[in-house]
Amino acid sequence: MNSVVCISQVPDTESRIRIAADGRRIDEAGLKFIVSPYDEVALEEAIRQKEKSAGDVTVISFGPERVQQALRECLARGATKAIHVKGESSDADSLGIAKVLAAAIKTTPHDLVFFGKQGVGSDNSLVGPMVAELLGYPQVNVVTHLEVGDGRLTAHREIEAAEETIEAPLPAVITAQKGLNEPRYASLKGIMAAKKIAIDTKSVTDLGLSDGDVFNQRVTIASLELPAEKTGGRKFDGADPAAAAQEIIKYIRDEAKAL
Amino acid sequence: MPGVLVFCEVQDGKLKKTSREALTIGNKLAQAAGGDLVAFATDSSVAAEAGRYGAKKLYVAKLDSYSTEIFTAAMQQVVNDVKPSVVLLGGTSNGRDLAPRLAARLDVGVASDVDRLEWTDGKVRARRPVYSGKAFATVDIVGTPAIATTRPNAFPAVEVGGAAAEVVEVNVTAESKAKLIDTKVPEAGELSIAEADIIVSGGRGLKEGQNFSYIRDLAHAIGGAVGASRATVDAGWIDHQHQVGQTGRVVSPNLYIAAGVSGAIQHLAGMSSSKHIIAINKDPEAPIFRVADLGIVGDLFTILPALTEEVKKAKAH
Numbered sequence: 001m002n003s004v005v006c007i008s009q010v011p012d013t014e015s016r017i018r019i020a021a022d023g024r025r026i027d028e029a030g031l032k033f034i035v036s037p038y039d040e041v042a043l044e045e046a047i048r049q050k051e052k053s054a055g056d057v058t059v060i061s062f063g064p065e066r067v068q069q070a071l072r073e074c075l076a077r078g079a080t081k082a083i084h085v086k087g088e089s090s091d092a093d094s095l096g097i098a099k100v101l102a103a104a105i106k107t108t109p110h111d112l113v114f115f116g117k118q119g120v121g122s123d124n125s126l127v128g129p130m131v132a133e134l135l136g137y138p139q140v141n142v143v144t145h146l147e148v149g150d151g152r153l154t155a156h157r158e159i160e161a162a163e164e165t166i167e168a169p170l171p172a173v174i175t176a177q178k179g180l181n182e183p184r185y186a187s188l189k190g191i192m193a194a195k196k197i198a199i200d201t202k203s204v205t206d207l208g209l210s211d212g213d214v215f216n217q218r219v220t221i222a223s224l225e226l227p228a229e230k231t232g233g234r235k236f237d238g239a240d241p242a243a244a245a246q247e248i249i250k251y252i253r254d255e256a257k258a259l
Numbered sequence: 260m261p262g263v264l265v266f267c268e269v270q271d272g273k274l275k276k277t278s279r280e281a282l283t284i285g286n287k288l289a290q291a292a293g294g295d296l297v298a299f300a301t302d303s304s305v306a307a308e309a310g311r312y313g314a315k316k317l318y319v320a321k322l323d324s325y326s327t328e329i330f331t332a333a334m335q336q337v338v339n340d341v342k343p344s345v346v347l348l349g350g351t352s353n354g355r356d357l358a359p360r361l362a363a364r365l366d367v368g369v370a371s372d373v374d375r376l377e378w379t380d381g382k383v384r385a386r387r388p389v390y391s392g393k394a395f396a397t398v399d400i401v402g403t404p405a406i407a408t409t410r411p412n413a414f415p416a417v418e419v420g421g422a423a424a425e426v427v428e429v430n431v432t433a434e435s436k437a438k439l440i441d442t443k444v445p446e447a448g449e450l451s452i453a454e455a456d457i458i459v460s461g462g463r464g465l466k467e468g469q470n471f472s473y474i475r476d477l478a479h480a481i482g483g484a485v486g487a488s489r490a491t492v493d494a495g496w497i498d499h500q501h502q503v504g505q506t507g508r509v510v511s512p513n514l515y516i517a518a519g520v521s522g523a524i525q526h527l528a529g530m531s532s533s534k535h536i537i538a539i540n541k542d543p544e545a546p547i548f549r550v551a552d553l554g555i556v557g558d559l560f561t562i563l564p565a566l567t568e569e570v571k572k573a574k575a576h
């Protein structure tokens with residue numbers, strides 16, 4: 001059982017977002033970057049599969065130099081190989097990124113391809129299913145439970161207030177939801193072992209793609225803006241519960257018009 | 260004439276709310292672009308309803324349950340036939356599963372979870388929250404068709420009163436590698452926070468898991484869904500399905516009531532675009548008050564029961 005996990009590196013969820021001078025990107029200065037939280041779940045699941053039935057866990061990230069840090073972190077947690085496709089991924093749209101990842105995935109043996117259900121930050125939830133389509137694989141999106149055996153998988157897919165059980169042959173694409181597992185931290189031993197693994201570095205051209213394939217955007221960002229700062233509304237002293245309840249009811253009826 | 264195609268989902272013989280919302284904004288785009296609004300569904304019984312939302316035609320593929328691969332093939336067929344300028348899907352689980360797969364098949368652009376859409380200079384311009392609502396990106400979707408999924412509750416659903424849509428049958432022969440085996444509804448009768456108009460959320464201020472009854476009682480009385488902070492989910496008090504925030508669901512209901520939630524940045528990111536926000540917290544400095552339209556400084560254990568009673572009274576009238 002070989003797995004691939006696609007890793008996006010994103011600003012720490014604690015970050016305050018600032019807009020860069022061009023008005024179309026975020027200002028990366030001073031931002032701390034982390035492995036996207038759902039990708040951590042995806043990685044953990046791949047490592048568990050490997051622990052059950054041997055094989056490799058290859059992590060792949062497409063992005064600038066800084067994503068090597070994210071790949072190192074994944075190796076320290078238990079990934080066995082890493083591929084860094086160099087390039088300014090923020091200049092590509094989701095389909096451009098998916099084309100790069102699909103090409104990189106083809107260079108390494110795999111039965112399962114894992115993604116996060118969403119890159120925290122871009123909040124697109126697009127790349128996983130796009131790669132599934134480009135590779136012609138079945139997909140199970142937003143997975144909360146996974147079993148693999150006999151060249152097949154059974155997965156639970158979270159939908160609105162319900163859960164589906166889906167079966168599919170391998171190779172297949174899975175996008176991980178929280179709750180699928182509890183990701184582990186890197187151990188000291190893991191961190192040391194990871195240092196010995198060389199990250200395989202490729203360019204987009206090495207993968208047989210042209211810049212046009214990847215960077216001709218079908219979706220372009222015209223501008224990026226911060227929401228109007230909320231100043232906070234009215235405050236009410238709730239020492240008297242009955243009065244507080246009255247105040248809330250009035251608001252719900254007259255302003256939210258929800259009663 | 261090229262126009263707008265909307266992927267519709269049917270529940271209990273009616274169009275889902277997100278589908279009606281997508282039809283409404285789709286109709287506006289179609290008028291601006293100078294084309295017709297057409298819809299896709301798996302059930303011809305919604306032809307009259309789709310017509311009331313402005314759809315001229317309803318393409319019907321008689322398919323049972325949702326399947327990514329088969330629905331992608333069906334939508335591809337309709338797109339090839341209709342050649343729309345725009346394809347919209349309500350941002351439900353299925354809409355968001357299908358949109359990227361369809362976009363990759365057609366080799367076109369897609370924007371997800373958009374809360375504004377307009378047709379300008381022969382292309383679609385959309386706005387979408389990024390960084391869980393800490394910023395908004397305005398994007399242009401170039402190429403044809405432009406695909407977008409609409410954020411639930413972001414667009415109103417308004418009937419325009421047209422005649423029943425003309426039903427066009429679609430025969431799909433595609434097969435699926437993935438197979439649906441079972442569907443389980445774990446908490447029968449509970450509303451999903453994804454599409455709810457009203458959400459009542461609880462945080463660690465509830466002290467223990469069984470006290471979620473305070474939240475549930477109010478949610479049931481007012482007809483809302485139950486939300487939760489991550490701290491309560493991590494403590495095992497409630498299922499992750501209920502988690503609001505950056506690593507839960509990003510929601511924008513009409514009314515969001517938070518009790519015993521401090522308002523950590525990751526929680527605010529998931530709910531601050533709600534239209535009306537009420538917070539109940541005993542700490543006057545709690546960050547949740549920064550986004551609340553009405554902030555009640557007090558004890559949730561006395562205020563929530565009083566409020567639930569008042570809501571029941573108001574509903575009884």
Ligand SMILES: Cc1cc2nc3c(=O)[nH]c(=O)nc-3n(C[C@H](O)[C@H](O)[C@H](O)COP(=O)(O)OP(=O)(O)OC[C@H]3O[C@@H](n4cnc5c(N)ncnc54)[C@H](O)[C@@H]3O)c2cc1C
Pocket residue numbers: 013037461462463464465487488489490491502503504505506507508518519520521522523524525526529539540541542545557558559560
């Ligand atoms: C990567 C990452 C992702 C995260 N994602 C999310 C996410 O998606 N969603 C999320 O919610 N959090 C998320 N968090 C966690 C977040 O940082 C906070 O820890 C969490 O939101 C706190 O939950 P809480 O408000 O319930 O608890 P606390 O912060 O402990 O707040 C409890 C509040 O209850 C109040 N209180 C106590 N007793 C009473 C009473 N009797 N009456 C009224 N008020 C009372 C207190 O004053 C306090 O403000 C994430 C964190 C990280 C690091």
Ligand SMILES: Nc1ncnc2c1ncn2[C@@H]1O[C@H](COP(=O)(O)O)[C@@H](O)[C@H]1O
Pocket residue numbers: 005006007008009036038039060061062063089094097101114115116117118119120122123124125126127128
């Ligand atoms: N540049 C990238 N490199 C590797 N994986 C990525 C990249 N961008 C997105 N992904 C993967 O695709 C998932 C969904 O991302 P998104 O479509 O941006 O929400 C992420 O959770 C990652 O698993």
